[in-house]
């Protein structure tokens with residue numbers, strides 16, 4: 001036991017140290033604090049046999065999603081979820097009844113690899129080190145949103161880094177290739193007024209087979225897409241970013257949006273439908289682009305509608321025609337704070353992703369712009385080389401009509417075909433209008449189901465033969481009725497196009513009147 005003298009001696013020694021400390025200059029204090037703060041973690045790591053890896057939801061740049069996070073999430077949900085008691089379930093597909101189950105926050109699961117145990121936890125907040133994968137020697141406090149934390153024994157460090165992590169990534173690739181669900185993303189302003197992507201499962205019904213358009217043009221587009229999809233080596237050989245830009249133009253109802261769905265089906269890509277009106281400025285736009293994944297179609301619909309704002313601005317800004325640089329800096333979308341330079345999305349900001357500096361970030365991306373009025377678009381957007389392909393979606397002619405008749409009525413020939421072909425050549429009718437006429441009326445559907453029901457109520461279950469016969473009759477009647485209706489619609493359209501609208505007649509009459517008055521004076 002220490003005597004009283006010893007304690008007194010210790011106390012005075014400490015008092016001496018305290019006095020000495022207080023007399024030391026401030027910079028020495030700083031140095032001493034620094035040494036202590038670096039020694040403590042080292043000492044802790046020396047005694048702590050565990051290490052940890054943090055996989056945060058966003059990468060170092062903060063605005064790019066960390067794919068490793070998705071990989072771990074999928075891996076743990078599929079491989080280790082059995083040992084978890086807090087899970088989240090989401091039904092992602094309209095066709096499959098299999099919910100996607102993922103770990104809930106703060107849930108810990110254990111995995112084993114080559115005899116080593118790994119502890120995974122989904123933390124609602126991530127470590128201060130936001131890098132893709134950061135290794136730290138001691139458990140640190142967290143301050144950033146969502147991360148997975150992997151804890152393992154020090155002696156397995158090499159195993160984890162060189163074998164376990166790569167195996168997680170491999171497994172993730174296998175799992176996603178097998179269970180991929182295509183998604184449709186759209187951006188909207190989040191709580192902090194920042195634009196973020198949200199998505200829903202996406203199974204567009206349209207395929208190229210159903211697209212009513214010139215056959216040669218359709219084949220050309222499909223070949224172009226196939227060449228693009230297989231063009232990884234070609235693009236790297238010629239030093240071009242692996243991306244492709246399409247401009248779809250044509251009147252409303254000619255199938256521009258339908259074409260996008262068909263392309264997504266054909267390529268099996270996700271679709272990002274970019275709503276520029278909820279993007280505040282170029283840096284937000286950049287973040288959104290960087291948040292898109294590879295193998296995706298980025299769509300900006302009705303670019304002419306946004307350009308309309310430009311056109312009004314153009315006059316105000318006295319932009320010189322042909323001067324791309326000045327024109328590009330005009331606003332695409334103007335927000336509430338008109339004086340704030342930062343709260344604007346510019347055409348140059350948009351184009352830097354399509355074929356500028358930022359276009360090289362990410363690969364296998366298709367950009368699609370759609371417009372109803374190509375003539376109203378900014379020349380900077382449509383100048384040669386900017387968009388790889390301009391696709392015109394046009395009015396429905398006979399060849400396109402045959403595709404629609406096959407899809408909607410399941411017929412390849414009919415006595416009214418010749419007349420319809422002639423009328424389609426004489427009028428400008430959109431595929432949407434034709435498709436509308438080919439839709440079997442619900443009245444008819446009601447009629448057939450009633451007939452089938454009556455049959456069942458007789459007590460005699462309807463025989464297949466009679467069913468088939470009835471269905472055939474129904475189809476025939478449907479086709480006759482729909483095509484006759486279409487002929488009527490087309491005739492009406494032809495008449496309307498032959499007679500100029502009333503206001504045009506009135507204007508012409510006025511003009512004539514003015515001319516005669518002028519001549520008279």
Ligand SMILES: Nc1ncnc2c1ncn2[C@@H]1O[C@H](COP(=O)(O)OP(=O)(O)OP(=O)(O)O)[C@@H](O)[C@H]1O
Pocket residue numbers: 210211212213250251252253254255256257258259372393430431432433435
């Ligand atoms: N070329 C086409 N082939 C098959 N169906 C078509 C075609 N064009 C239009 N349709 C039908 O008409 C509907 C409307 O077409 P869609 O929305 O693709 O036209 P759009 O050109 O995008 O029109 P908008 O310019 O108004 O956006 C579609 O749901 C589809 O059923």
Ligand SMILES: [Mg+2]
Pocket residue numbers: 256257258301
């Ligand atoms: Mg559309």
